Amino acid sequence: MVLRWLLLTALALSLSPATRGIKDCFFCELTDSKQCPSTRMSCAEEEDCFTGYGLAPGLGPITNKGCLRSINCGHEQPVNYKGVTYSLVTSCCQGDLCNLAPPTTGTRAAGATAGLALGLGLLLH
Template sequence: MSSFSLGLTVVLACMAMVVTKYCYFCDISNLGSCVSTTILCGEEEECYFGQGSASGLGHITNRGCVEGLYCGREQSITYMETTYSFITQCCEGNLCNDGPPGPKQVSPSLPIIIAGLSVTLLLA
């Protein structure tokens, strides 16, 4: 193995130790959908999809990053001078909050992807 391949393998292995998570983000909206951007979450944060309702009114939604202790909790928020009952539904994995939570989908994790790249480089 060349020193370049060995160095690249070591760098990739070290990158696997750094945990980063990207989530979709959009502000609160009552339109049912929003134009999302991606954001980098903190170490202790999870991706979430939030949904709220108020008696006699439609739903509001948003998405982003939230500390894990707020996952699944109901809270009151005010949007356009109306108080909504709002719940944050968290999910696991990068960009997992593209819509309301459904059946869990398994996506390849970063360490598995890096291991595959490392093996490919070793065999090359």
């Protein structure tokens, strides 16, 4: 019985990014490619993962990803890419590697809930 509770506690803690203090996010430089070749990076405690989307009149979009201080999320700023000034807007998310794809409603919470339910089911049988 004690082993079951220890396993349950370990499972619950592994689902909580707050227990580690530092989160991982995907990073890629500014690019005009539809594929943002991302690498993993670790962020500081006061940072969130972000995806930036930029537009310039008559040109295709640019994108980038990484870590950003929470207070800077959602702001529009000018960036220079290949000699052109784009208007870049950042969109932040919380949690490990949450900036992999465009945001979807409830996906992370549903996955965590399903994982916890599966763990409980396995422990109680």
